[in-house]
Amino acid sequence: MAKLLIDGKQYEAEAGQNLLHVCLSLGLNLPYFCWHPALGSVGACRQCAVKQYRDENDKQGRLVMSCMTPVTEGMVITLEDPDSKEFRATIIESLMTNHPHDCPICDEGGECHLQDMTVMTGHNYRGYRFKKRTFNNQYLGPFINHEMNRCITCYRCVRFYHDYAGGGDLAAFASKNHVYFGRHEDGALESEFSGNLVEVCPTGVFTDKTLKEHYTRKWDLQTAPSVCVHCAQGCNTIPGERYGEIRRILNRYHGEVNGYFLCDRGRFGYSFVNAATRIREPRLRRAKEGALESVTKQALLAELGAAFKDREKVIGIGSPRASLEGNFALKTLVGDSRFFAGVADKEAKLVSLALEILQDGPARSASLKDVERCDAVLVLGEDLTNTSPRLALSLRQLVRNAPLGLAAKAGIPDWHDLAAREIIQDEKGPCFIATAAATRLDDIAAETYHAAPEDLARLGFAVAHALDPEAPRVADLSPDAAALAARIAEALRSAKRPLVVSGTSLGSEAVLEAAANVAWALSKEGQGADLSLVVPECNSLGLALLAEGGIGRALEAVKKGEADTLVILENDLYRRAPKKAVDELLDTAKRVIVVDHTEHATTAKAAALLPAGTFAESDGTLVSNEGRMQRFFQVFVPKGEIQESWRWLRELMLAAGFGERVAGWNSLTDVHHAMLEAQADLAAVTAAAPDPSFRVTGLKIPRQPHRYSGRTAMNAHINIHEQKPPEDPDSPLTFSMEGFLGRAPSPLVTRFWAPGWNSVQALTRFQEEVAGPLRGGDPGVRLIEPAPDARKSYHSHIPAAHQPSDGELLLVPLHQIFGSEALSALSPAIEQRTAKAALALSAEDSKRLAVADGDEVEVTICGLPRRLPARVVASLPKGVAGAPVGLPDLPSVVSLPERVRANKAVVR
């Protein structure tokens, strides 16, 4: 720590850190543009100038750029002297000479960093008399709108897109005041992280195109802290609502999880909340062949209550995309032995295995920030860009850590971005990626290995054996794979903090076990190892804590006649099991009751349909693949009879007359207390966020900004009498603009705003230190901590090598970031980016089958014959083919990997 004097006041700060970082951490107002906490300093915009003095007696001083100046002991600076203030005002003035007269029609207006900084420096009149230069805009796809005239050339967009996220199709063109940021030609931005440009850009050049369709200013959005439901990473988000619709998703900083960035699936996948396919009122099918009719809640509950008397005959099917509370309520309804995870048996087993590896093994379950702290990685079997995109972005930062040692040796601090990148050049830390086919992350890999799942597992087992001879040996390993395994083992062993990444996406237990062996072998070495296991959905791990056994077990029970009524929670079973099995299950059961928010194939077969709330309309808790329990809060009160799943299930129990245990469940806290009693390992659920009785100076925390407009007019056309705001028994937040206006505790931060800081950059006021944890600690509770001295015996079931056999293909599941996840796929913007279903074939196999790209191929997947266009993927090994996961025309591929026969389709 160094002592420094700022405007005559004594402060303490970390020596060597840049001055801008320190000033912002101390809560001082210092304008800046090109600096970004995650991107470092380049000193390009000259906006953050301050005056530095030799010592306390120096009256002259000199202007320095604070972002480029490291803090030293005894430093004397001032932000307030007239010279530096004038300098900063002049810089803004010159940046504004070409800025268009657009604020009223600019989507950034009201949350614009340029507006904030202009006001902060006091510039208010354009003294420049000459013409403004203009640009033509580009079409950048369904996510991002381009308005190039507004650019102030801070270079943050390309520094994020190219340098940080590895995107190749956004660049700076031309020179001087003609500098243009765009693509070489019109077209959708290819990077999966393009949405972050909206937050990275300090002006309105890159704005959210989906928000533009129903544009609302930041001050008019009702917001609440939420958690992304589109993959298992548990990124924190801020959804914004106006007029009963979700309008956009913004990143909610979390020091340990998502940091400053989200992926495009998380940011633009929200439209399902507003979709026309939402279920908004209870529906009932009175006759077996009749249609579903809308009924009142009372009528529905009376009808179901009467039919529900025999609790022994009811089984419940939970869901990995429903909250812990919803699943727990269903478990309470049907009883422990009749509650099943709503996933394929195979997936249930895989997730349980992942949970077991994390819980019982010595390796630490890594958060995304932990990933960015590691310096070597082995990815086994996961195409991260498509299964867990945000993790892929963290891996890109990981590979910089080892080469950053070069910069440190040369005396260059990490934050000195340009210099550090200059010295690193293309140097990358050890990253080994072993997957079925090439991934979008292969460009950062030191070595890649493309093979069938069995061979990937064998490679993993071989690495573990090379690290620790006690780990089982792999027999008959090919010399190439053995040499690669030795190189990987060496790189991981010599790393300061090695990481192993794997997951369930290939549907292979052996791959998970191999990854566990590697991590455990590394842990034995002494330096420990981080392990990140990707599970399929936002609450897969939470569901695994509650239920064993998947849909197959449920089908057995129904077939044996043990049950005749099914209660299905937020789940489309047709995505979880082969069509035949689901048809059989739904047809055999006498009564199928579905609690869900969106229509799908399963709701079409329901006898009764109960409208549940989405993540935006309910409160709940999710467990991310790190094992972090995180609360999401209701953003708005929906129209119609929509309510939380657990409330529906409670009312069902009360109506059926066996609700004595749930009669007292009046708020979310009551459910949590019941959970606490029922299951000790879920005890942390009450600690994930403050409970509803929490108050700051006697006040709740408002969801609406203090400038929320139109209160007395927005509903005046319906009812001139203003209604009082809805009550919220489930959280310490209110649906109003009244309440505590200061900084709320970190799990309850509804938006980032501070006086003078209307843009997302207000975030620095909420952090203990810039880019550090949120004040009061990052939200959420980690359920899984490693037992460092745990000595689990190694997994020893090593599969045989994959043998390509004539005429047969090993079909593996291939995930797609856009389309494979059910809810985000309903967003029109995501739909535009979704690739058509195709069968991926290796070059050899396509030659053998005599098919070219686009030719139709006949193949039987999950027991159903299909015709799919072929897609030749050169990186696929011989004898391995890939089928897309979860696409609308091919919903279920749960039986993969399996051996199939494919033929060229006869042209009809």
Added chain:
Amino acid sequence: MLSLIKTMWLVFLHSFSRRETTQYPDEMPYYPPRWRGRIVLTRDPDGEERCVACNLCAVACPVACISLQATEDEHGRRYPDFFRINFSRCIFCGYCEEACPTYAIQLTPDFEVSEYRRKNLVYEKEDLLISGPGKYPGYNFYRVAGLAIKGKGKGEAECEEPPVDPHSLLP
């Protein structure tokens, strides 16, 4: 006694002085154009809606009686999808007019906004829009804004150079 007579005399004299009472509403008083009365939405000199749905009037409104939703035509010109003022709440403070960057919202000298049913005091965009430019006849926001709309491409606004070709190598 004397004072009584004096008072009667004064009253008698007053019957010859000028009457101060105005026979409203038969006789309408003069209201200056800057009078802050009923709110209207004006059109630009080309007859298009001036309002660009920037929401500044709504946020400036101290009683929050303005509510609107932005939308766009196929060329990117922004206008309000709906624009609602609840006149039963309006206090005619004029902050909305002051906040309006396009001179769209203007207060008029008409203050006779009285109804038997409160509901009739809720004005929609159709009720608010007038056919002229109101107090500021010449101003058209899109002539100075950088955004391209139908009939005005990039670089065609006032004080703008033609668009730069980023692929050009010329200095």
